[in-house]
Amino acid sequence: MPDLSHRRADFPILHQQVGGHPLIYLDSAASSQKPRQVIDALVRYYERDNANVHRGLHELSNRATEQFEAVRAKVARFIGAASADEVIFTRGTTEGVNLVAQVWASHFLRPGDVIVSTGMEHHSNLVPWQLAAERCGAVVKYVPVLEDGTLDLAALRALLEEGSVKLLTCVHVSNSLGTINPVAQICAWARALGITTLVDGAQAVGHMPVDVQAIGCDFYVFSGHKICAPTGIGVLYGRAEVLANMPPWHGGGEMIDSVTLEGSTYKQAPARFEAGTPDIAGVIGLGAAIDYLEGIGIEVIHAHGQELIQATLQKLQTVPGLRVLGPPPPVQRGSLAAFSLACAHPHDLVEYANTKGLALRGGHHCTQPLMRRFGVVGTSRASFYLYNTHAEADRLVEVLHQAVKFFS
Amino acid sequence: MPDLSHRRADFPILHQQVGGHPLIYLDSAASSQKPRQVIDALVRYYERDNANVHRGLHELSNRATEQFEAVRAKVARFIGAASADEVIFTRGTTEGVNLVAQVWASHFLRPGDVIVSTGMEHHSNLVPWQLAAERCGAVVKYVPVLEDGTLDLAALRALLEEGSVKLLTCVHVSNSLGTINPVAQICAWARALGITTLVDGAQAVGHMPVDVQAIGCDFYVFSGHKICAPTGIGVLYGRAEVLANMPPWHGGGEMIDSVTLEGSTYKQAPARFEAGTPDIAGVIGLGAAIDYLEGIGIEVIHAHGQELIQATLQKLQTVPGLRVLGPPPPVQRGSLAAFSLACAHPHDLVEYANTKGLALRGGHHCTQPLMRRFGVVGTSRASFYLYNTHAEADRLVEVLHQAVKFFS
Amino acid sequence: MAAEDAALRDLYQQVILDHSRHPRNQGRLDGPDCHHARGHNPACGDEVEVWLKTGPQGQIEDIRFEGQGCAISQASASLMTLALKGASPEAARRLMADFHALVTGASAVGDAEALGNLLALEGVQKFPQRIKCATLAWHAAEQALNQGTQNGRSS
Amino acid sequence: MAAEDAALRDLYQQVILDHSRHPRNQGRLDGPDCHHARGHNPACGDEVEVWLKTGPQGQIEDIRFEGQGCAISQASASLMTLALKGASPEAARRLMADFHALVTGASAVGDAEALGNLLALEGVQKFPQRIKCATLAWHAAEQALNQGTQNGRSS
């Protein structure tokens, strides 16, 4: 297994005590921590180069613009897009999905059309489609989740073939189950039927190699804050041909071609979808995060996450009354585990763990329908990233044993 | 005049050379520079407290949530809102306007309804209404701008009284003319007629005292990056009664009450309009920026800006062939001046100034209709903030004289 | 016992663990003069429903609850039913205000004695994120009581 | 002369200032075999329109422009008309490619001699933000030429 423990030194936040114990941060699926290199990039930007982009001709503005657009090209390469023009900067996954659900859906959905989604989507890739369907008179149909936490692929195919399906949306890696969906296969089926596809990569990018052209999706979304980048920045990838047919979204500076009081004309993508001053420092920070991750190697990070989660799943079996959602080992999964404990509600368990220095998350993880599917109100979740260690996983299991004693 | 020159030490970026000259940053209307105090707040957040907000129970998440919500209350106080629940965090002015133009307008505008706007709006407060009008079958009518750069208030009143007007939108301080519009008066007229109001405060907040209740508007928008805060964060103020009647905007995490596959219910404002992980660090930075500005005193900053711009306007009269747009001195205006020079196009002038270390902006400043109104393609603009000095203004005038010689 | 265990023991006192494991007065009520309201915590999805039967003077003749939630919310609901049963509307509202004061620490508790076993929930003060858990059932009970006495929201 | 003045003088050579102050071949063309296209720079709002009259072999018999813009875009348009007048479509396209190479520095210039006075625009290379200014009229001319020769975009 790749040893990344020396990388912990890059993360200032990890070296603190919580409740008299060393902090063990197991909530990276909610938001990752930031390495010194990313924080430094922000500071450098604000101390040397800060200015508004695109509209200036002075030195700082030129520097800011150059760095900003360089990150667009970097992101394109990072996710295997054909061109930097296919990379739209957003606040995060949620905004990316909503952009598509508003612009694409309003333009292409007709009453009676069908959107196919799944039973394991994050609210951010679920509610926007419910709202879009309501607006357009379309219907959302859901692919069931099987007991082992995988999608019912036969049902998915059948739904696609029912006709009237215009869009398929699917999470790449589930934030509650860990399930890695076969998105390339699913998108191939959809493409063959002329169905547009969106993949929610919030838990995939930065954890495993992602190549949007290999996946063959039309849209792909992710958040910077989950992959060592600052909060407030994310990416919507859109295939050039699809973006070319979409009307504008927000009106404002940057996205216009020419404005008169009688009406206006608009630029092409990506500018067309980026009205107003963007989160320039956020973009610079995203670039630094990608550099950081690629400096380690996404394959290495992936292998480390796999080792860690598989070992943890084994150890969790020793905890009485503990039930893990999602694919049983040794099936590959995202480096996270959500579980319920017979004797303790997630709130109580997370509170307990917190007093031992562990940062877990408890609740529905923004997947209420999935929780209902598995008959739980919520679960507790431990999620790993490159800075977590086997020792930390061991400590998690130890604290869970203690919690069982405390609450039984 | 208040001497703020000791504050320059707070801004690391100002202490550099550009083209062999000390940088003179005169582009704060596009984006302000950041004091050490704001940069430090970002670093501190990422090094000590970073975690996702609202959904956690662990220590870091609690800290992040507490700081995040404290800034909401701080912003409310800063702009005189009645409650923190009236403060919605956005990416900036542009997003705030678009939120209202999408949510409020879609819900309340009917075919034939009228939106009243003005001839001096930034594209960000112009294009969204054109798009909204197109969607809803409404019409946008524009208040003319008089030769002295003020609004034709008689025409404005007449437009309001024509009937069918549902919304009035108006810039508080023009980013091209410097004009300070009498928004309290205008909003009072509108209110008496039951017309909803939005004020674009991008150039007002942080430069002069702003009290949304005294103004009496329904919506007020501004950007953090123009008031010493990080890029990527801004505020939409909405009066509680108005927000209460608005349907949700983006779907996703944080904004839901309960989600089922059949449909969902939503939280009240502000959460209702803040789907997904927000720009947490940006919010923390905005709080630090407000602390910084209030530490100096908004009145002091205002007085400093007034002194500086009035003195500069006097000196600019010595430059041959130079014409300043906007109200002539000694009328109060925003601390900026956009001007054209007979012998040099703005691009050439800004390029020239850049080689002398001056950061000016040249072009239409996202107000193309206004440029057309005054018969220019574009202008060059110098804009001041608290860190600018009289010596810098003098140097600007000197360089303009040199430019006239160079290009004539 | 380590310091964090002391804090934990403060939050999870034995009476709380006991009531969370064996909640009293679970179930529903049906019939005339029965009022019902629902409390929901969107952050975690927890839900508590409260039923309440009022007598001729508006006093609480019976009270039951159902729902899922953490130890704090379950114990709080269970202890609440015991404290509210038989109370006059005025006494009930005083108790509600005092309980709120107890868990938030925002104001002084008027009548500590009346709170009785509920005093065990004082530890919540040190865990502000858990105030919503502790008050979930109370908000529902207040709503149901307001329906029963039809005099609007008490504050 | 200070260093920045040297850079400035590189960008604003005398021939450029001259042509920007006194642009040649301003105006429009009208009639059969006249083609017209428009170049627009959304960043600054500048616009240049180009008219071009092609002869029987497609050669450029006359060329004019109108529009507003900075010294670089005006001088570039003016010098362009002088260079393109009389050129065959092939020669015009070679010149366009060479001019692009000159101002971007992206590739080597094929025939520097043919560029003549246009070489004065080489200084733009050091000011990447100004490449759009220098090429504004050229993009319009290329479009107009494509209409005239109806063989799609040259590259």
Ligand SMILES: Cc1ncc(COP(=O)(O)O)c(C=O)c1O
């Ligand atoms: C008056 C005015 N309105 C709106 C905006 C748009 O602000 P932002 O680009 O931060 O969204 C600006 C600044 O560019 C402005 O000056």
Ligand SMILES: Cc1ncc(COP(=O)(O)O)c(C=O)c1O
């Ligand atoms: C699978 C998935 N989709 C969407 C989101 C929403 O991302 P964000 O809150 O950054 O917009 C998340 C994370 O919260 C997620 O895990």
